[in-house]
Amino acid sequence: MAFLIELWAFMRSRKKFWLLPIMIAMLLFGGLIVLSQGSAIAPFIYTVF
Numbered sequence: 001m002a003f004l005i006e007l008w009a010f011m012r013s014r015k016k017f018w019l020l021p022i023m024i025a026m027l028l029f030g031g032l033i034v035l036s037q038g039s040a041i042a043p044f045i046y047t048v049f
Contacts, residue, residue, distance in 0.1 A: 011019055
């Protein structure tokens with residue numbers, strides 16, 4: 001959690017708010033990868049791509 005607080009402080013102080021959509025997209029793709037590792041949702045995720 002400290003990492004996220006420090007990342008937000010960095011983005012706020014350096015005015016790097018354009019990084020926020022990139023970070024959100026990376027978190028979403030990471031979540032898809034975690035969910036597709038041997039779950040019942042995996043066949044449905046593979047059909048999306």
